[in-house]
Amino acid sequence: MSFLSNINKTLKPNNSYNEIIVLDLFAGCGGLSLGFEAAGFKTIGYEMNKAASDTYNKNLSGICYNEKLTVGYKYPQADIIIGGPPCQPFSVRGIQKGIKDARDGFPIFIDAVKTVKPRIFMFENVRNLMYSHSWYLELILRNLKNLGYNITFECLNAVNYGVPQNRERLIVVGHKNNFSFPPKERKVVCVEDAIGDLMYTTPKDSKFLTKSQDEYIAKYEKASCCKIPRDLHPDRPARTLTCRNLAGATSDMHRVRLKDGRRRRLLHKEAARLQSFPDWFEFCGNETEKFNQIGNAVPPLLSYKIALAIKESYYNLCTQKISHSYSEQLTFLGGM
Structure with missing residues (x-):
């Protein structure tokens, strides 16, 4: 099955397990929720950006509330909590104010886990949280462990799970049973597999790099000792997509080199x-808002494979509880 056929078929909301409610905090446009809905869960999202929450509500089965979360927020009861607290405080591309950054969403996430008491939770963030801000990660994990959870975490690269992009993210799962991350896949999906039918086209809304932009990029690549131009290469996975290199006309922007030598900015699709x-999947908002939603998202295919692993852990825990309860009943009856 081709990459496009796979994602179009696999990543559709599936209500077969909709009795299990998943809260998605800092939900963005719903990339994480889409993976969980495709795995059969029911989602409820929370997102402060209006265009992103509109996109979520346009495409997913669950509802997304356009609200800014705070510590003490009253959530409905749920079985699982997922989310991506804003990564800007920890990103190598940012100022890295960390805990001092007003956008730090970890106090909110920890408070939600403490209040709702889900059976399993999962959050994702930039890999730099494991390095430059490792002390803060340790503090976060200590607080979550103190709430009675076992913690399993790993830095996953989306390219190892069928996504045509090198994208490393820290994934943390809190559970009360065993949990294992999905195994890496052998097949690497390349740019041509994903956009081969589009990358050499020039639709009416195409935007081309100017001569001065080409010259600026050439200076940037020379100064950074870039041996291979940072255009998209059909026989390789893409570089990490971010808001900055999608929405901004920067030297690092993602672009396609056409067969006539011109370079074109990526299309939203x-x-x-x-x-x-x-x-x-349709995105709401203006051009920049759409690119920002895409750049901020968790790849739904990666989310789907993590969701399947979480579903297995969830049902193993339920089975153990039922088995334990049954054993207690037998012990009680044997003592009568």
């Missing part, structure tokens, strides 16, 4: 596919 969004 191309960027979305490289993030593993299916073609039926």
Whole structure:
């Protein structure tokens, strides 16, 4: 099955397990929720950006509330909590104010776990949280462990899970049973697999790099000792897609080199596919808002495979509880 057929078929909301409620905090446009809905869960999202919450509500089965979360927020009862607290305080591309950054969402996430008491939770963030801000990660994990959870975490690269993009993210799962991350996959999906039908086209809304931009990029690549131009290469996975290199006209922007030598900025559909969004998924907002939603998202295909692993852990825990309860009943009856 081709990459495009796979994501269009696999990544569709599936209500077969909709009795299990998943809260998605800092939900963005719903990349994480889409993976969980495709795995059969029911989602409820919370997102402060209006265009992103509109996108979520347009495409997913669950509802997304356009609200800014705070410590003490009253959530409905749920079985699982997921989310991506804003990564800007910890990103190598940012100022890295960390805990001092007003956008730090970890106190909110920890408070939600403490209040709702889900059976399992999961959050994702930039890999730099494991390095430059490792002391803060240790503090976060200590607080979550103190709430009675076992913690399993790993830095996953989306390219190892069928996504045509090198994208490393820290994934942390809190559970009360055993949990294992999905195994890496052998097949690497490349740019051509995802956008081969689009990357050499020039639709009416195409935007081309100017001569001065080409010259600026050439200076940037020379200064950074870049041996291979940072255009998209059809026989390789893409570089990490971010808000900055999608929405901004920067030296690092993602672009396609056409066969006539011109370079074109990515189309929204191309960027979305490289993030593993299916073609039926529609983004709301203006051009910049759409690119920002795509750049901020968790690749839905990666989310789907993590969701399947979480589902296995969830049902193993339920089975153990039922088995334990049954054993207690037998012990009680034997003592009568």
